[in-house]
Amino acid sequence: MLSKKCKYAVHALVYMAKTPKEKFLIKDVSEACAIPKKFLEAILLDLKRAGVLGSKQGKGGGYFLRREPYEVNLAEIVRLFDGAIAHVPCATYKFYERCTECVDEETCSVRDAFLQVRNATVEMLKANTLEDLVKKETKLKARKKK
Amino acid sequence: MLSKKCKYAVHALVYMAKTPKEKFLIKDVSEACAIPKKFLEAILLDLKRAGVLGSKQGKGGGYFLRREPYEVNLAEIVRLFDGAIAHVPCATYKFYERCTECVDEETCSVRDAFLQVRNATVEMLKANTLEDLVKKETKLKARKKK
DNA sequence: GTAAAAGACTACTGATTTAGTAGGGATTGC
DNA sequence: GCAATCCCTACTAAATCAGTAGTCTTTTAC
Numbered sequence: 001m002l003s004k005k006c007k008y009a010v011h012a013l014v015y016m017a018k019t020p021k022e023k024f025l026i027k028d029v030s031e032a033c034a035i036p037k038k039f040l041e042a043i044l045l046d047l048k049r050a051g052v053l054g055s056k057q058g059k060g061g062g063y064f065l066r067r068e069p070y071e072v073n074l075a076e077i078v079r080l081f082d083g084a085i086a087h088v089p090c091a092t093y094k095f096y097e098r099c100t101e102c103v104d105e106e107t108c109s110v111r112d113a114f115l116q117v118r119n120a121t122v123e124m125l126k127a128n129t130l131e132d133l134v135k136k137e138t139k140l141k142a143r144k145k146k
Numbered sequence: 147m148l149s150k151k152c153k154y155a156v157h158a159l160v161y162m163a164k165t166p167k168e169k170f171l172i173k174d175v176s177e178a179c180a181i182p183k184k185f186l187e188a189i190l191l192d193l194k195r196a197g198v199l200g201s202k203q204g205k206g207g208g209y210f211l212r213r214e215p216y217e218v219n220l221a222e223i224v225r226l227f228d229g230a231i232a233h234v235p236c237a238t239y240k241f242y243e244r245c246t247e248c249v250d251e252e253t254c255s256v257r258d259a260f261l262q263v264r265n266a267t268v269e270m271l272k273a274n275t276l277e278d279l280v281k282k283e284t285k286l287k288a289r290k291k292k
Numbered sequence: 293g294t295a296a297a298a299g300a301c302t303a304c305t306g307a308t309t310t311a312g313t314a315g316g317g318a319t320t321g322c
Numbered sequence: 323g324c325a326a327t328c329c330c331t332a333c334t335a336a337a338t339c340a341g342t343a344g345t346c347t348t349t350t351a352c
Contacts, residue, residue: 002233004340010256011247026299034246039341045300058349059297074259078233087148087224100180101157107290109282110156113220113274120266128259136255144253150311172328185312191329204320205326 006081008035009043010074013052017069017130018137023062043081050080069134075125085125086118152227154181155189156220159198163215163276164283169208189227196226215280221271231271232264 011033016024019032026044030037044063047053054066065072078085084095090105091114102108157179162170165178172190176183190209193199200212211218224231230241236251237260248254 001230001235003338007234007245007247007256014256025297034249036341038343041299042301042341048299055299056349057297057299057347060350061298061348063299084147088153089147099153101153103180107283107286109279109286110153110160112282112286113270113279117267117270120270121263124259124263124266133255133259136258137253140253140255140258149309171326182312184314187328188312188330194328201328202320203318203326203328205324206321207319207327209328 002078003082005039005043006078008033008040009047009077009081011035012040012043013047013065013072013077013130014133014137016053016063016065017072018134023056023060023064025062029063046080050076052076052080065130069130070132072130073126074128074133075122078125085122087114091115091118148224149228151185151189152224154179154186155193155223155227157181158186158189159193159211159218159223159276160279160283162199162209162211163218164280169202169206169210171208175209192226196222198222198226211276215276216278218276219272220274220279221268224271231268233260237261237264 012029012035015029015033026037026041029035029044030040033040035043044053044055048055048063051066052072053063055061055063075085079094084092086092086095088099088111089095089097090099090102090108090111098105099108099111102111105111158175158181161175161179172183172187175181175190176186179186181189190199190201194201194209197212198218199209201207201209221231225240230238232238232241234245234257235241235243236245236248236254236257244251245254245257248257251257
């Protein structure tokens, strides 16, 4: 399961990607997405440090997307907040750790199975950019009206 | 990430599926798989309650697989120990919970994306039975020797 | 140059989960 | 009856999560 932090981050980003605004106040995003303000503050800061968002301090400041919506995907966000995507540490690249459970990693079928799951999952998460999510929402809303 | 309990369970089951023995002592599985004995005890008990293993008490007793290796798959084991497979509670069936983050679940693109991931993951985990894992290990070992 | 608006940062907290450990109790075979 | 074996409850230390509180810094408007 994703942490709340991660889910909040995704929803905040989708909101920012779909709303035509130059700058977003923490307060506005917090209200629009129903995220505790102080908590969101920390989240947006993390996203800024990761280069996803930019910010401007002082009066008239706020946050803004630093990259185009098609350049930001779910895999990146999930990794940023919740770490590795794989189910086992020995089936990751960026967060690799040898597992104590398998005697020989090379011939461990459990690792092999979860490696397959991981690869497919990463592909799917990468295939979902903010742009995709915004478009999808528009489609789902149109379908509902019918 | 899977809990240790879940990983231990999978390794213990694979061990039992590949080893031609009628009954397994906790102690033996514990040593063969490098799992703390007392911890494994609780794990095997859970698997027994779930109908995966059977057991016999007293002298000469032990645990044994109650179903054929091809009838036990990873999805079931993961669900048993770690709960839902999906990344978000609103994208599960067995552990469903409405999420506070999305205003309208029907048109929530985040849910839609993770539902897609979940479905694919479940399929893959289901496709990996104990039998498959044992066979895979044999193959990997053969390939390594070459 | 000062006040107000905004983000940046540090530190704390209560609740929950994880990964075990301890210590008996119940059952069975001989 | 006694030793081997699984069954069960309770406890604990450490980590993580989800958030809150409070202060500091930067920027703009006047």
